[in-house]
Each structure stands twice: as C-alpha cells, then as structure tokens.
Amino acid sequence: MRKMVVAAVLSSAASFSSANGFYVGADYLMLDTDLKAFGESAGTEPKGLSVKFGGAFSEYFSGEAMLGIGTQDDTVKDAGFDFELDLLIGASVIGALPLNDVFKVYGKIGLAKIEYSDSDDDRADASGLLYGVGFAADFSEKYGVSLEYIQYPDGEYDDYEIDVETASLNLGVYRKF
Numbered sequence: 001m002r003k004m005v006v007a008a009v010l011s012s013a014a015s016f017s018s019a020n021g022f023y024v025g026a027d028y029l030m031l032d033t034d035l036k037a038f039g040e041s042a043g044t045e046p047k048g049l050s051v052k053f054g055g056a057f058s059e060y061f062s063g064e065a066m067l068g069i070g071t072q073d074d075t076v077k078d079a080g081f082d083f084e085l086d087l088l089i090g091a092s093v094i095g096a097l098p099l100n101d102v103f104k105v106y107g108k109i110g111l112a113k114i115e116y117s118d119s120d121d122d123r124a125d126a127s128g129l130l131y132g133v134g135f136a137a138d139f140s141e142k143y144g145v146s147l148e149y150i151q152y153p154d155g156e157y158d159d160y161e162i163d164v165e166t167a168s169l170n171l172g173v174y175r176k177f
Helices: 002-016
Strands: 020-037 040-044 047-056 061-072 082-098 101-119 125-139 143-151 155-157 163-176
Touching: 002 101, 002 125, 020 061, 040 125, 047 163, 082 125, 101 143, 125 163
Parallel strands: none
Antiparallel strands: 020 040, 020 047, 020 163, 047 061, 061 082, 082 101, 101 125, 125 143, 125 155, 143 163, 155 163
C-alpha cells in the first residue's frame, strides 16, 4: 500500500510539471500532536521536513503533492516515551488570493497519509482529509517563502486505543520555474 501511495504522489507531481507556474520547495514541519486515551491527553512536538511539488492551474488555483519524513522526535509530556513522524504523503488543491505582486494568502484542502512510531516500537497512522491556511511571499521572480497552518487527519495506534491528532506550523521555501 505504501508503494502505491508514493507512486501516486510522484505521478501527481510529474503531471504538475506541465502546468503553468510549476514550483518545487521544502517545508520545515513543527508538529503539535495530542495523544488521547480514556479521557486523558498528552502532547508532543516532533519536527519534520517535507518536499513539495506544485503547479498553478490559474492565478487562483493550484495543486500540490508532498512527501515528508521526521527529523527530530520529542518526548511525550507526562508519559516518558519518544514519539516521531515516520512518513507524510499528501496531495492537495490550493485556492489563493493574491494581495499584490508579492504577497498572497491561500487555503489548502487535500488528502494525506501519516505514519508515526514511538520509542517502544509501537506504530500509529492516519489517513484522510488535510486542510489549512497559509501566507506566501515572493522575494524574487523565482524564489519565495511560505508560512502555513495545516490540520492533518486524525489517526490511532495500531495496537492500542490511543487517538492521534496532529496540526502543524510549516515554514517553507520554494522555487518557481
């Protein structure tokens, strides 16, 4: 299943290359994850890195595919084990509102698959809807930066009744072609 999802994301990214306004970029992911079970909640803030490929269909709409991995785990508060992002794959459509030639705000909605693990070798995953909002600034004709807030799909541990809820603040750079 993982190979099929990776192939679909890469295929989507390749199809965007023919779109007007193709871009590639990288995002630093600052995840905020809550683990919930039996009415209790514990938080953790692992970090990650993703690459993104996108193409504009018009001035207002574009599509994007991403592939990410964890770069730094974090100790789950009040639980004593580490939690990390293993894999993040997603595709989304973006609606943008240009404010001028440099700045734009946008909304994003799409699908994502996320895999997590902890220091006890337990696994969790999530698949479903992602959505968020962002702000982008082009600091030249070819390069820009973005800041976005994304809510990822909720998931759960494979062997335990622990729900996993993740949101992320993503700081990115991109290059337009």
